[in-house]
Structures are given as structure tokens and as C-alpha cells.
Amino acid sequence: MKYNQLGESNLKVSEICLGTMTYGHQNTIEESHQQLDYAIAQGINFIDTAEMYPVPPRGETQGRTEAYIGEWLKKQQRDRLIIATKIAGPGRPFKWLRGGDIKVDRDNIKQAVDDSLKRLQTDYIDLYQIHWPDRYVPTFGQTEYNPSFERETVSIAEQLEAFADVIKAGKIRYLGLSNETPWGVSEFIRVSQQLGLPRVVSIQNAYNLLNRVFDSALAEVSRHTNVGLLAYSPLGFGFLSGKYTGDNTPENTRITLFPGFGQRYLKPNVNEAVAEYVKIAKKYNLKPAQLAIAFVQSRWFVSSTIIGATTLEQLQENLGSLNVVLDKEILAELDLVHTRYPNSAP
Helix, strand or coil: CCCEEECCCCCCCCCEECCCCCCCCCCCHHHHHHHHHHHHHHHHHHHEEECCCCCCCCCCCCCCHHHHHHHHHCCCCCHHHHEEEEEEECCCCCCCCCHHHHCHHHHHHHHHHHHHHHHHCCCCCEEEEEECCCCCCCCCCCCCCCCCHCCCCCCHHHHHHHHEEEEEEEEEEEEEEEEEEHHHHHHHHHHHHHCCCEEEEEEEEEEEECCCHHHHHHHHHHHHCCCCCEECCCCCCCCCCCCCCCCCCCCCCHHHHHHCCCCHCCCCCCHHHHHHHHHHHHHHHHHHHHHHHHHCCCCCEEEEEEHHHHHHHHHHHHHHHHHCCCHHHHHHHHHHHHHHHCCCCC
16 A cells, blocks of 8 residues: 655545445445455555535434544554544535534634534544535536626635634644635635635545546646545446446446446446446456556556445455556556547546
8 A cells, every 4th residue: 555645734644445324224334444444454544534424414314424433443553543534515405414504714714623523433534525616617527617696605725814824723734625616726726825724735626547637737737736636436426337338237336226326427428438448358368447546546646546335345345456467558548448449438
């Protein structure tokens, strides 16, 4: 396992991060702890969660993922682990979360941090992320910016001032963004420099063979600001594992359990692109999932790749990507598919 410096922090994160959004819905607490034990035994020191998990978000399960991790975390050597979680933002109908008023403002930040600390049974959070921007932006598969959807927002300066207080209090160590845009990252950096406020160290966005939007403007921003990517959904909601190829509709997967939840990936050319990537994997005697994850890990701007699994066997297979090195020939073949089917599921 390799460890990478995360932005301008002193955090050294494992190149694989364990994602946990299934804990508390698709995974029991026993299964969750089994995965966590296995992950750290393989050298993973980085665990990612969120206050709204598990997904799909529901009032009766909200916070359960953090609670499951907290029961496990209290038995671990805390300083050897890097725990990341997130505050939810406006734009989603979460009436059960702080009464539905979930602006990223001072009161909500303080309450969300305190609630996460309690559920996680820890005194501090290593990386605290804004799950999606407080302002309107296209997110989760939306691609067109529409000014008519703009809404009242908490200023970036006000957000950073509030985060500065919880950092000063020792409750969080570093701040990160998620589902952000090039303008957003640049503005957070500009405001923090101008006002002497906490600097964001990471951005957690989707990145995979079906969604390489980060390759252009965000990659440039990442390079010049030293804000590393924490790549989520490296398997494209499971599509890149090849399990949905042909007429396959396996049971107990998110697509079959939660119809409509994976709309981001139910788009033209997705199946065609996946079929081509699966062919490349078979040509080189690789598991499709391992090829997909290895591709993400190969990108220069990726600080850590977030993988999730509903079974221990899936986790073990996904971690097999650590032994896969993609040479120029394989990368060229992947690029050819991307040229034919560019960003099928952005």
C-alpha cells in the first residue's frame, strides 16, 4: 500500500480509501466491522463516510453509518487512522436532518460536527468535507448550468469563518470539498488566502472510465492549487465491474434494490462503453473491476481512490487492483474507447 500526501495537509492517506455508504442499509454492523478489520489489515488507513449515510438517504437510517463506524473506532488506535466525513447541504429534501434547514452556515456546521463526533465516538475528525456546494451547481449527473436555478447561498467567506472556529476548537483538522466545480475550488482557495482562513486540501468528485470530466478544468485547478482528488465511484455504480453486461440483472445490487437511484449511469452509450472496457480487461486477463480501479489510481491528480463493497469478497477483489500496473498499451486502448464514447456517465 502506498501513502500520499493529501494536498497541503500533513495527512498521509492510503492510495485506497474505504467508502462506507452501504453500512446500515445493505450491510449489517457485523458485516461493516468485518470489512473495516480487513481493510486496515491490508494497510488502508483512510475511511470515508458522511452524516447523511447510508444511501439512499432516509430519516430512519440517517447517521447509522457513522454510528456503526463509531462502535468499531472506539476499539482502534485512533491516531493511526484518518477519518473523513461530510456535512450535507441545501438543495435536497432532507426534512429529517436539522429540521430540513441544512444551509452550510455557522449553526449547522457546529451542530453537524458535534453530531458526527458523537456518532463516531471520537474527539476529532481528520477531514471534514462539504458534501455538495451550498450554492446551486449541477450535481450528481446533471451537466448543464442553469442560472434560473440559482438560490440564496451562504458566502464562502462565512463558511470558512465557521470552519475556522471548529478547527480552532480541535474538532476537525482539515477541510475538503465534494462534488465541486473549478470555479468553486478556485474561489475557496482565493477567499482563504485573502482572509487568512483555512485552506481546503481535497476535493471528492466522481471519477471513472465513464466519467473523466475531471481530466480538463478541474485537473488544471488541482495542479495549481495542490488540491488532490479523492475519486469516488471508480466502478461507475458497479457498471464497470461488468456485472450488468448483456441482459444480466443480478439481484441485491443498488440498481435492482433502488430503482431510479442510479440514473447518472442509465444513459446512452454506457452499456456500449462498458462492453468495450470489459473486452480489454479479458484481453489482458484482468478482472474488469480491477482494471477500472487501477485506471483511476494511475491518474496523477488522484490522492486516493474510494472503493465500497457490499461483500467481503467484493472488497478483496477490488483491493486486487493494487497489484495491477497498466502499461502504455493498455492505457492507449482505454483512451480509444473513451474517444469513441466520451464521458458516457458524467
